[in-house]
Amino acid sequence: MPVQHQKMKKVAEPTVARLSVYLRVLNESLENGERTISSDELARRSGTTAAQVRKDLSAFGTFGKRGLGYSVPELVEALRSILGLQRTWRVALIGAGKIGQALYGYQDFRRQGFHIEAVFDSDPAKIGQKWDGVVVRSERELEAGLAEKSIDIVIVAVPASAAQEVVDRVVRAGVRGILNFAPVQLRVPAGVALKNVNMAVEIEGLSYALASGGARRRVSPVERRSEE
Amino acid sequence: MPVQHQKMKKVAEPTVARLSVYLRVLNESLENGERTISSDELARRSGTTAAQVRKDLSAFGTFGKRGLGYSVPELVEALRSILGLQRTWRVALIGAGKIGQALYGYQDFRRQGFHIEAVFDSDPAKIGQKWDGVVVRSERELEAGLAEKSIDIVIVAVPASAAQEVVDRVVRAGVRGILNFAPVQLRVPAGVALKNVNMAVEIEGLSYALASGGARRRVSPVERRSEE
DNA sequence: ACTTGTTTGTGAATGCTTTCACAAGGAACC
DNA sequence: GGTTCCTTGTGAAAGCATTCACAAACAAGT
CATH class of the missing domain: 3.40.50.720 (NAD(P)-binding Rossmann-like Domain)
Incomplete structure (x- = not known):
């Protein structure tokens, strides 16, 4: 299934960054021989949400099968095409x-x-x-x-x-x-x-988080403070 | 002038990242012996806007003098304190x-x-x-x-x-x-x-920009496509 | 072929961030 | 001290990005 770069909505930068993460996750799935993957599972392994995964992909076309999820090899190819990674x-x-x-x-x-x-x-x-x-x-x-x-x-x-x-x-x-x-x-x-x-x-961002008490010493997990 | 970490509004991550950039710019200003700097000039050298600079700083206190700008040494100290860089x-x-x-x-x-x-x-x-x-x-x-x-x-x-x-x-x-x-x-x-x-x-983000035609071959400057 | 299960794709709603625009504060010079 | 000129600090508006929620689509089993 070739990628239709379709109506080419303008795509946000954070979206592109996530696509790159998805691709890395999917390459691993591929090596593990997984045939399909759901937006839910892809999100879990990429550190985001299922809705985000679907929104991100929807900007470039429709790759999934309802009730089943995404074909891993097809999605890998689609992402490589979108990101311009099919050439060297x-x-x-x-x-x-x-x-x-x-x-x-x-x-x-x-x-x-x-x-x-x-x-x-x-x-x-x-x-x-x-x-x-x-x-x-x-x-x-x-x-x-x-x-x-x-x-x-x-x-x-x-x-x-x-x-x-x-x-x-x-x-x-x-x-x-x-x-x-x-x-x-x-x-x-x-x-x-x-x-x-x-x-x-980046390291000064860590310094800020630690200094401003965003990262606690050893407290029960109440508030998240693990970014990106 | 010590930093008043005042009411401690929650601060966004992009804000902290920019503070770190401002500090780097200001350290250079300091070496050049500049006494004061306006939000406009600081923004120009940091690749952002004057309003953004002022908003970013306003989350931590009030550091500037109207009609004059910011004292470079004072702002350096303030940022170091905010970012937790006064300790090792x-x-x-x-x-x-x-x-x-x-x-x-x-x-x-x-x-x-x-x-x-x-x-x-x-x-x-x-x-x-x-x-x-x-x-x-x-x-x-x-x-x-x-x-x-x-x-x-x-x-x-x-x-x-x-x-x-x-x-x-x-x-x-x-x-x-x-x-x-x-x-x-x-x-x-x-x-x-x-x-x-x-x-x-990051490099895949470049690949995307180049492949999707966001970066043109050699065209008159009509549309910006230089990020961050 | 129908029913049940699941999972996508996507408008609408929410939540964030940035930009705008302007009143208020201060400097500097007469 | 008054006037002029700058530049800040900040609510309000606009612009983006994420999350919600649900109808539509398909698989699989009976």
């Missing part, structure tokens, strides 16, 4: 420091079709290193490298102070998707998709 | 793989008062390694280590398949704050604060 994406990593190295080895990216085709850095000690097959190149070759390798998405893993300039260059070179790990608020022009992974913000 | 937090890192190593070296954590006091792993090749001062310990010593070092917050950087079990143990040991990097939806009891950093979800 050509990715460049900018910044070959600790975080860059960790991301380079991150299997989940590769598994979902994100292939890191190029790595750039400004440190002469790093330039020329060979990371199983991919050579770390000088950031001076950035524009040339992006074009040469037809890069779709760039991962920014440089220090905060260098991030905006890198992004400006990358955008000028025509890249339309950026995943930013530097803890700064970046500016990109309209038409460029930008996502931030800001660990500092 | 004792953190343990579980998982000494690539991601664990990257996080261990992440300066932003240390700078804001998050001190990694212990590292655990299950790999015999890693156990016993000394990471400038901190010895990597066996996960079998997890409970003992957490107690011994009075750990407040745990960072989970283990494979997805091991994450839930680790979290269960950590919670049983009394830890109330968890920062999870494993791409799974974890279950924690009420009273435990949990934050997820899910890079796979």
